[in-house]
Amino acid sequence: MSNSTIQIDLKLDLVLERTVDVPREIVWSAWTQPELLKKWFVPAPWSAVDCELDLRPGGIFRTVMRSPEGQDFPNAGCFLEIVPKEKLVFTSALGPGYRPAIRGSKTGSGDELHFTAVITLEAQGTRTKYTAIAIHGDEASAKKHEEIGFYQGWGAALDQLVALAKTL
């Protein structure tokens, strides 16, 4: 189950890779501890005023973003896969417990298309290389996902979320 398949299409997806001179444990903490994630996850001048992370498949990934004007926008997605210190997969297309999210109901961050993020961490001596992949899909593929249900394993789930083709 931990070997989920991810297919990248550069017309739809983003791949960001960075190497930091920081041990992997610290990078993992920054991604998985709410108090730390709040400090960086929302690009300024927006800010994160609340954050809840339940590090289990189907567990909540909730942030409340505050606009520069002081308006709050809650977002609740869920985790799909967690491999401690190695890999983190979460999506905005499914809420806690894999319940399909309805687009436009509670969003408002200006980012109304769903995404799934795949974060991988790799230790390189005392440094860490981390890769963030954001895969995007359309509403139709999310609906298809909803119809099929979420019982085919995470790999299949990701395939349903984004219909895609080329392998990186």
Next chain:
Amino acid sequence: MPNQQAAQLNRVFHGLADPTRRAVLERLSSGPAAVSELAEPFKMSLPAFLQHLEVLEQCGLVKSRKTGRVRTYRLTPRPLKAAESWLEKQHKIWNRRLDQLDTLLAELKEHKS
């Protein structure tokens, strides 16, 4: 993002979310082509292929014109441009986010040592 724009992006992403359709778009980027020519590289039934063309047209990514018995397709790049600039914006957001992460990581490391 206005809803209309989101709806358009949704359509474009739907159009792009299939390898056959992407291959057709790539072919059309070098100029208009007739159905028979577009279908040729694919091992699928013509009706199945025509469905892909229909999706592309509904998404606004291509336009078709019938002359006699031949239907010709051409690319309509504007929606694709919209999708590209959306993706570009997301890229900036992620970059800013990761810049902030790297700043925090440096602080955490300092704190620890």
